[in-house]
Amino acid sequence: MDTDIQAIKDWLREHRISEVECLVPDMTGNARGKFIPANQFLGLGHPKLPESIMIQTVTGEYCDDHWDFVEPTDADMILKPDLSTLRVVPWAREPTAQIIHDCYKPSGELHPLSSRSVLRNILKLYEKEGLKPVVAPEVEFYLVAKNTDPDYELMPPKGRSGRRESARLSYSIDAVAEFEDFVEDMYDYADEQQLQVDTLIHENGAAQMEINFLHGDALKLADQVFVFKRTVREAAHKYGMYATFMAKPMQREPGSAMHIHQSVVRADTGENIFADKDGNFTEAFLAYIGGLQRYTPELISLYAPNVNSYRRLAPDIAAPINLNWGMDNRTTAFRVPHDKPEATRVENRFPGADANPYLAIAATLASGYLGMKLGLKATEPHQGTANEDEVEVARTLEEGLRQLHDTPELQDMFGELFLRAYAAVKLDEFEEFNQVISSWEREHLLLQV
Missing domain, CATH: 3.10.20.70 (Glutamine synthetase, N-terminal domain)
Structure with a gap:
């Protein structure tokens, strides 16, 4: 020191x-x-x-x-x-x-x-096994026009053309160019802070963007996401906009996620334990996925930590609602991209952009760790459209939090005190939100019930 x-x-x-x-x-x-x-x-x-x-x-x-x-x-x-x-x-x-x-x-x-302490403790478990997790977050966010009155809905900001986006413009180069000055400053800020940002794309929503980070050490990447959120907000303020990481900021636009790609390597050799040299999945990899499937229902509130988060995790939306995994299948919760053996990994698509990066990364790594330690079995990979199957995870923050205390091994890994405190804080938020009478209730219930 x-x-x-x-x-x-x-x-x-x-x-x-x-x-x-x-x-x-x-x-x-x-x-x-x-x-x-x-x-x-x-x-x-x-x-x-x-x-x-x-x-x-x-x-x-x-x-x-x-x-x-x-x-x-x-x-x-x-x-x-x-x-x-x-x-x-x-x-x-x-x-x-x-x-x-x-x-x-x-x-x-x-x-x-401390959420940073929680992640450090999870990483110590891997270290004792001679293993090292490797992660690569993908963070989505919206640019929105300044809104100082919460009673008004959010809307996209005007770009350099003076117009607001209204069409679906996934991967559009010209749509990103509408906010070229913001993007350039965001990248400059990221460079000055040595953030390992990789690619920028325009996502499906109006003025929605996604930044991919280079894969690396789990704690360092959590730190980088933490710093990146501050960075994007500051760059947006410079141009009279807000940047929001709300999971579902606008009713008619898709939600924002923080997908986490993850693999595990041997600490001494750097060898990926998820596939052999011929590209065949190892037992450890399938057990890791089995752990994600087993423990996600109990840890869902760490991926979806706010009342707004569950508006993203809804049927017929490009977000997971059940525990399926599949090969290069973006409708599943756990997607395995096609890649060379040494890059074999699984993408956890549950975390929202509003998640605490330390806790979301801790949750996914803890699930995979327990899967490998307990030799859990993954289901068969899903074929077809997974979000047409039944919902298998909580649909509200309250429901998710009430499952947080179900498993002794998770209590040991995260700390019983931390999980109790987290649930108490988030349940208090839920109860405060639940006191708000929405415009939908006034419109449809005022004179008809």
């Missing part, structure tokens, strides 16, 4: 940094933390934050029983910087650095309510 601290000091000096953003991903996957002048950063010891910030709802409230999860004194967490996450903040006025911190209890162990 002393070596890291010196390296951080040298970096701050080299880049003439005047201020440091000390970042902590909260339960939603958004940034909490402190701004500290660079000349004080590290000079005053490790920063601290109250542990109660880890159990705030998306509205900033606390659930009724929040003192069951943190000390009644609201003790501080100790924040320790991760050198690998040190980056510039390209949109800041003054030279500013950002660095993601791990949260620790005063006794020295990782804080159990």
